Amino acid sequence: MVSGNGRSTLLKVEDLVTRFYTPEGVVHAVNGVSFDLAEGETLGVVGESGCGKSVTMLSILQLIARPPGKIERGHAWFDGKDLLNLSTDQIRDVRGSRISMIFQDPMTSLNPVLTIEQQIAESLILHLRMNKQQARERVIELLELVGIPEAEKHLHDYPHQFSGGMRQRVMIAIALACNPQILVADEPTTALDVTIQAQIVDLVKRLRDELKMTVIWITHDLGVVARLAQRVIVMYAGFIIEEAQVKELYANPTHPYTIGLLGSLPSLTTDERKRLTAIPGLPPVLLEKPVGCPFAVRCNYAFERCQHENPPLLSIGGTHRAACWWDVQEGRPRNA
Amino acid sequence: MPENQVLLKVDHLVKHFPVYRGVFQRQVGAVHAVDDISFDVRRGETFGLVGESGCGKTTAGRTIIQLYKATAGHIYFDDVDLTKVKGSDMRHMRRRIQMIFQDPYASLNPRMSIADIVSEPMIIHGVSRGKQARERAAELLNIVQLNPGFANRFPHEFSGGQRQRIGIARALALNPELIICDEPISALDVSIQAQIINLLEDLQKQLGLTYLFIAHDLSVVRHISSRVAVMYLGIIAELASVKDLYNNPLHPYTQALLSAVPVPNPAIEEKRQRIILEGDVPSPVNPPSGCRFRTRCPLAKEICAELVPEWREVSPDHWVACHLV
Numbered sequence: 001m002v003s004g005n006g007r008s009t010l011l012k013v014e015d016l017v018t019r020f021y022t023p024e025g026v027v028h029a030v031n032g033v034s035f036d037l038a039e040g041e042t043l044g045v046v047g048e049s050g051c052g053k054s055v056t057m058l059s060i061l062q063l064i065a066r067p068p069g070k071i072e073r074g075h076a077w078f079d080g081k082d083l084l085n086l087s088t089d090q091i092r093d094v095r096g097s098r099i100s101m102i103f104q105d106p107m108t109s110l111n112p113v114l115t116i117e118q119q120i121a122e123s124l125i126l127h128l129r130m131n132k133q134q135a136r137e138r139v140i141e142l143l144e145l146v147g148i149p150e151a152e153k154h155l156h157d158y159p160h161q162f163s164g165g166m167r168q169r170v171m172i173a174i175a176l177a178c179n180p181q182i183l184v185a186d187e188p189t190t191a192l193d194v195t196i197q198a199q200i201v202d203l204v205k206r207l208r209d210e211l212k213m214t215v216i217w218i219t220h221d222l223g224v225v226a227r228l229a230q231r232v233i234v235m236y237a238g239f240i241i242e243e244a245q246v247k248e249l250y251a252n253p254t255h256p257y258t259i260g261l262l263g264s265l266p267s268l269t270t271d272e273r274k275r276l277t278a279i280p281g282l283p284p285v286l287l288e289k290p291v292g293c294p295f296a297v298r299c300n301y302a303f304e305r306c307q308h309e310n311p312p313l314l315s316i317g318g319t320h321r322a323a324c325w326w327d328v329q330e331g332r333p334r335n336a
Numbered sequence: 337m338p339e340n341q342v343l344l345k346v347d348h349l350v351k352h353f354p355v356y357r358g359v360f361q362r363q364v365g366a367v368h369a370v371d372d373i374s375f376d377v378r379r380g381e382t383f384g385l386v387g388e389s390g391c392g393k394t395t396a397g398r399t400i401i402q403l404y405k406a407t408a409g410h411i412y413f414d415d416v417d418l419t420k421v422k423g424s425d426m427r428h429m430r431r432r433i434q435m436i437f438q439d440p441y442a443s444l445n446p447r448m449s450i451a452d453i454v455s456e457p458m459i460i461h462g463v464s465r466g467k468q469a470r471e472r473a474a475e476l477l478n479i480v481q482l483n484p485g486f487a488n489r490f491p492h493e494f495s496g497g498q499r500q501r502i503g504i505a506r507a508l509a510l511n512p513e514l515i516i517c518d519e520p521i522s523a524l525d526v527s528i529q530a531q532i533i534n535l536l537e538d539l540q541k542q543l544g545l546t547y548l549f550i551a552h553d554l555s556v557v558r559h560i561s562s563r564v565a566v567m568y569l570g571i572i573a574e575l576a577s578v579k580d581l582y583n584n585p586l587h588p589y590t591q592a593l594l595s596a597v598p599v600p601n602p603a604i605e606e607k608r609q610r611i612i613l614e615g616d617v618p619s620p621v622n623p624p625s626g627c628r629f630r631t632r633c634p635l636a637k638e639i640c641a642e643l644v645p646e647w648r649e650v651s652p653d654h655w656v657a658c659h660l661v
Contacts, residue, residue, distance in 0.1 A: 048525040163616040193388035194552070195613045198596035202612055220526060223598030227605045246602045264530030266559030268597055269604065271579055273559060275537075278530035282495050 010181060010214055011037040011060075011099075016074035016084075018052075018059045021067060025287040029055040031238040033074075037182070042208060042215040044229030044246065046222060046261075050283055052238035053218045057184050060084070061099060062091045097127040100175035104187040106167035110159040116143075116170055117155040123177045142173040147203055165196035169203070176207065183208075184216045189224065201228055222265060226250060231319075234258050237284040237294035240313060244320040254322040254329075256299045293325070301326040303333065311336075342412075343546050344377040344400070344514060349409035351392075351399045355621060368620045369395040371570035372409070374647070377514070382540065382547040384561030384578070386554060388593075390617055391567040393550045397516045400548070401433050402426060413514070431461055434507040438519035440499035444491040450477070450502055451487035457509040476505040479542075480535060497528035504535065508543070516548045521556065533560060554597050558582050563653075566590050569628040570620055572647070576654040586650065586661045589629045627659065635660055 014034050020027040030052045037043055047053045058064045060076045060083055076083040083094065095101075103109045111119060120142060121135040130138065136155070143151035146169040159167055168188055175183055185204065189197040201224060208215050217228055225232055225246065232249045234242040234257070242255040253259045263277035281298035284290075293299070296306040305325050313321040314336050327334045352366035370392040377383040387393045398404050400411050402418055411418040413429060421429055434457075437443040444453055454476050455469035464472060474484035480501040491499055500520060507515055517536065521529040533556065539545060551557050557564055558578055565575040566589065574587040585591045592611040599605055613632045618624055624631050630640040637660070645657045 048527060165616060193617075194554070194596045195388065195592060196616070198598075198610065198612055201598070202610075221598065222526075222600035223605075226600050226602040227598045250600065250602050261526055262600060264527050265600055266533070266555045268555040268558060268582070268594070268599055269601075271583070276530035276534055276559070278534050279527035280531075282497070283525060283528070 007038040007040060009036050010039045010078070012075075012077040013037075013056075013060060014075040014077070016056060016059060016076065017072040018055055018064065018069060019072055020069050026289075027286045028289055029069075029238055029286060030059060031290070033235075033238070033240055035233055035240065035243070037214060037216065039181075040212060040214055041231060042217060042229050044225035044232040045216060045218045045235060046220065046225055046232055047235035048220055048283060050237075050286065051235040053235050054186050055238075056235070057101070057186060057216065057218060061095050061101065061184070062086070062088075063095075063101075093127070096123045096175075096180075097178035098180055099182040099184060100178070100180040101184040101186060102168070102171045102175050102188045104190050106164065106171045106191075107159065109171055110167060112159055115156050115158060116162075120170070120174050120177055123174065127178045138177070139173075142177060143170075145176065145207070146170070146173045147199075148173075163196075164192050165199060168192065168196075168200055172200075172203065172207070176211070179211070180213070182214045182216065184218070186218045187220070188217075190219070190221070197224070204228070222250075222261065234261075237286060237290060239294060239310075239323065241295065241324070242322045243313065244316075245318075248318070248320050252316075252320070254316050254320070255295075255324045256301050256326070256328060257295050258322075259328065260298075293323075301328060305333065341379045342376045343379040343414060344548070345410075345412040346373060346375050346377075346396075346400065347410040347412065349373050349396065349399060349411060350407045351395050351404055352407045365621050368570045368623050370399065371623070373565075373567070373570075373572045375565050375572065375575055377546060377548055378563075379513075379546055380540075380544060381562040382549050382560050384557035384564040385548060385550045385567060386552060386557045386564060386593075387567035388552060388617065390569075390620065392570040392620070393552075393567050394518055396567070397435070397518050397548060397550050401430070401435055401516055427461070431463075431510040432512050433514045433516065434510065434512040435516045435518060436500075436503050436507050436520045439523050440496050440503055441491075441523070443503055444499055446491050449488050449490055450482075450494075453491070453502060454487075454505045454509055457506060461510060463510060472509070473505075476508055477502075479508065479539070480505045495528075496524050497531060500524060500532055501535070504532075504539070508539070511543075512545070514546045514548065516550065518550045519552065520549075522551065522553065529556070536560070554594060566593065569617060569623055571628055571657065572655075573629065573658070574654075574656045576656075580651075580654050584654075586654070586656045587629075587658050588633050588635050588660070592634075627657070 016030055016033045018030040033056050045053045059071050117139050120139045124130045124135040124138055140151045148169055189200050229246050232246050233240050236257050242258045253262055260279035279298055284294055292308045293306040293310050296302040311323045311325045313323045315321050325334055350372055351370040352368055354363045355365040357364045385393045399406050406419050451473045454473040458464045458469045477484045482501050521532050549560055561578050563577050564581045565572045568589050574590045585594055592613050595611045615632055618631055626642050627640040627645050630636040639659050645659045647657045649655050
């Protein structure tokens with residue numbers, strides 16, 4: 001786990017498989033996901049709704065409802081322990097204190113009948129065994145840290161008295177309360193307006209640098225990832241289909257899905273008006289276990305091999321990997 | 337036909353929603369959702385109306401199509417003042433203005449088949465019925481690139497993108513001239529958004545449609561619009577051709593808004609200057625005096641609190657409401 005030189009691996013996920021057993025059938029939400037998270041890095045996890053990006057992170061923290069969900073196999077190594085094998089009490093010690101999470105909708109994640117102070121102090125009292133006075137001081141410190149002015153005045157406020165952006169700041173304060181090593185942010189700015197989103201992204205960037213935090217940022221927004229992440233994982237239908245350093249990914253997208261996603265975004269910065277290269281077809285149905293490449297039905301480059309053999313992540317050069325049999329640049333199948 | 341013929345003229349439009357309180361439900365104030373906005377939409381163009389949530393862009397759209405009654409001001413459609421038209425005359429006008437809604441899950445009746453949804457406007461307006469309406473519905477499904485064989489299915493059998501296509505087919509049923517698109521793609525996934533944008537562009541070319549395109553996504557608006565108005569807290573802050581607005585934004589709010597949008601390109605992102613606005617949008621029940629943006633404006637001066645900035649044309653076709661420009 002701990003390597004001597006350079007950045008050590010903080011979290012190592014291996015072959016994670018999560019399924020949901022629903023009346024409609026088995027939903028293959030996560031289908032063998034493996035990735036490493038280095039200490040101090042910011043990892044962007046990108047994909048559209050239903051690609052498994054949230055379920056992956058929720059599985060690691062044992063936060064999926066079981067049933068209907070079930071973690072079929074896999075490991076998530078953190079601090080010498082497999083998070084997927086921890087008992088309820090043990091994982092609770094990790095959640096909120098070592099790894100914390102912020103969610104998309106701050107209104108539904110906050111308890112409407114508890115004051116801001118009560119909600120932030122909860123984990124301080126629970127995990128750090130602080131007394132009320134110590135907790136209050138820390139709460140004020142945290143509120144100031146996340147940019148809520150005159151923190152003392154807001155201690156007894158309720159969530160409904162806050163705007164969306166302020167609520168997300170409170171969520172971040174809760175997440176940071178116990179100095180976590182990893183902050184998992186699940187679409188935290190999706191429900192917010194663009195000027196408020198800029199405030200929150202700016203805040204997380206600042207906190208990350210000040211507190212030397214490791215961040216996993218889950219989003220569908222390729223713009224936010226470009227602003228924040230150092231490394232990016234692209235997911236589709238429960239698989240990681242591409243992985244690279246952020247600049248490499250945008251300069252040299254390799255998987256046809258990634259190419260399609262970037263091509264379907266209109267540009268903010270140029271007058272030139274190209275027709276958008278929409279990805280044809282519909283989002284994947286996860287009720288069937290995919291045979292072959294899950295993207296093949298929507299892919300312009302698909303050929304015979306794609307129909308019956310699902311490509312693993314193949315190295316493209318350096319740390320850039322993509323799960324595709326076709327070499328788009330060379331216009332021929334990949335040697336693998 | 338002259339190029340710049342005005343199809344829709346919004347003239348000093350105001351829409352306030354009363355706020356009632358107490359046992360006797362006395363009116364204690366009003367939400368100033370739209371407060372004196374004016375703009376023209378020219379025939380055949382796409383006019384973009386952008387702004388953040390609560391800025392009044394949706395209220396503006398709904399007031400234009402007379403889903404809300406305007407508090408003051410006029411809406412001229414093809415020189416007819418919609419605020420004065422009543423009853424069957426209005427029904428007649430509605431044929432020419434249609435709307436596409438944001439949420440494709442909420443805007444289709446779950447108990448109606450696709451064929452019924454798409455032909456309902458034709459039946460209500462007495463344009464066609466029975467077999468004729470069904471044939472036209474099939475034709476419309478074809479136009480929006482849905483399999484007409486799906487006509488007897490129900491909305492729940494379709495994905496978000498397909499439902500939005502159904503909504504578009506319904507809007508086209510009466511051969512409208514103007515379509516008000518209220519955030520038509522913001523509920524959809526990125527890869528599906530591009531499909532719908534391309535479809536809207538194709539339909540505009542084929543059918544000579546005029547769009548009033550209401551959205552919060554500045555990149556999408558740049559892509560699809562010919563002219564753009566930026567709304568903030570019930571007013572229009574700036575209006576210009578798409579080129580002028582994005583290359584030479586004059587209002588501090590437009591500048592901040594554009595700089596806040598993350599660009600999907602890390603190389604550009606690294607170098608971009610960002611104006612981070614402080615605080616939140618004030619309440620529209622009690623908007624700030626003078627310039628509405630002054631509470632968040634990094635450049636605000638004394639005059640901004642005292643006087644409402646004049647809405648003026650600073651260069652041809654470039655309008656802005658700011659004391660400092």
